[in-house]
Amino acid sequence: MPERPVLQTRSLDVHYGRGRAAKQVVFDVGFEVRAGESVGVIGETGSGKSTIARAVLGLVRPAKGSSVTVDGTDVTALSARALRAFRRSGVVQYVFQDPLRSLDPDLTVGQSIAEPLLIRGGLRRSAVDAAVRERFEQVQLDPALTGRFPAELSGGQRQRVAIARALVTDPKLLILDEPVSALDSANRVRILELLGILRSADVALIFISHDLGSVAGITDRTLVLYHGRLVEQGETAQILGAPTHPYTRLLVGSAPTLAGGSIDRESRDLLRTELVTS
Numbered sequence: 353m354p355e356r357p358v359l360q361t362r363s364l365d366v367h368y369g370r371g372r373a374a375k376q377v378v379f380d381v382g383f384e385v386r387a388g389e390s391v392g393v394i395g396e397t398g399s400g401k402s403t404i405a406r407a408v409l410g411l412v413r414p415a416k417g418s419s420v421t422v423d424g425t426d427v428t429a430l431s432a433r434a435l436r437a438f439r440r441s442g443v444v445q446y447v448f449q450d451p452l453r454s455l456d457p458d459l460t461v462g463q464s465i466a467e468p469l470l471i472r473g474g475l476r477r478s479a480v481d482a483a484v485r486e487r488f489e490q491v492q493l494d495p496a497l498t499g500r501f502p503a504e505l506s507g508g509q510r511q512r513v514a515i516a517r518a519l520v521t522d523p524k525l526l527i528l529d530e531p532v533s534a535l536d537s538a539n540r541v542r543i544l545e546l547l548g549i550l551r552s553a554d555v556a557l558i559f560i561s562h563d564l565g566s567v568a569g570i571t572d573r574t575l576v577l578y579h580g581r582l583v584e585q586g587e588t589a590q591i592l593g594a595p596t597h598p599y600t601r602l603l604v605g606s607a608p609t610l611a612g613g614s615i616d617r618e619s620r621d622l623l624r625t626e627l628v629t630s
């Protein structure tokens with residue numbers, strides 16, 4: 353394993369809004385992800401999972417004193433222009449829950465996969481085409497689909513295209529935000545298998561999910577967020593098998609309800625009582 357983590361956050365605080373309207377949603381979050389590692393991020397709706405991902409991409413500005421270092425660069429210290437260049441470099445890529453959000457409906461899927469390389473520039477057209485073909489193969493898509501538009505594909509195929517597009521810049525860090533939750537169970541399994549294959553490719557993965565079964569299947573370590581705070585982190589088997597924090601115990605105990613996106617009111621009330629008294 354290389355010495356330097358691909359991602360390191362320290363004292364990460366994020367607020368939304370300004371002045372009196374400012375609301376802190378992430379508090380003092382610190383963690384690392386290394387090359388080849390797959391890290392799950394779990395926590396109920398609104399716990400700050402996507403906000404942390406946005407901070408890694410420089411889409412939200414963390415508070416002073418926070419640091420988010422990606423491949424040796426502290427993104428919190430970059431100017432707006434340098435941040436755009438950082439995102440264009442493709443060192444970090446983000447896959448959304450709904451691939452229709454990340455794919456341009458007016459581009460064929462082949463064009464969509466090529467786009468990040470064309471934006472970054474510096475490659476001949478033949479090299480771009482070869483990279484698109486290679487990624488199609490890597491995500492096990494039929495090459496005959498290259499000329500189709502996103503609307504002409506199934507949800508599972510579209511998510512493969514979104515993953516291929518994310519991989520085409522050879523990212524060091526791939527953030528997957530609920531990548532399987534919009535899919536039916538057969539496609540969900542296929543995409544998880546695919547992500548399992550990608551794990552060996554030395555890409556660091558962050559896998560944000562409500563589905564603890566998926567997290568158990570493809571991550572080495574897991575971070576547990578509760579109201580914007582990192583309450584527990586460790587090996588996934590330990591976190592899901594023998595959680596120590598009361599919130600994680602509740603989350604794991606109510607796993608089936610989490611599939612719906614949020615724990616129920618009764619559990620939440622119980623949790624509050626437990627946390628206050630723990």
Ligand SMILES: Nc1ncnc2c1ncn2[C@@H]1O[C@H](COP(=O)(O)OP(=O)(O)OP(=O)(O)O)[C@@H](O)[C@H]1O
Pocket residue numbers: 368369377395396397398399400401402403404
């Ligand atoms: N652009 C925004 N402006 C103001 N508040 C926001 C914004 N985006 C998110 N929030 C708030 O920040 C908190 C954390 O939201 P975030 O989307 O990071 O949670 P999450 O854990 O990813 O939730 P989910 O599982 O529903 O995606 C929530 O209270 C949310 O309402």
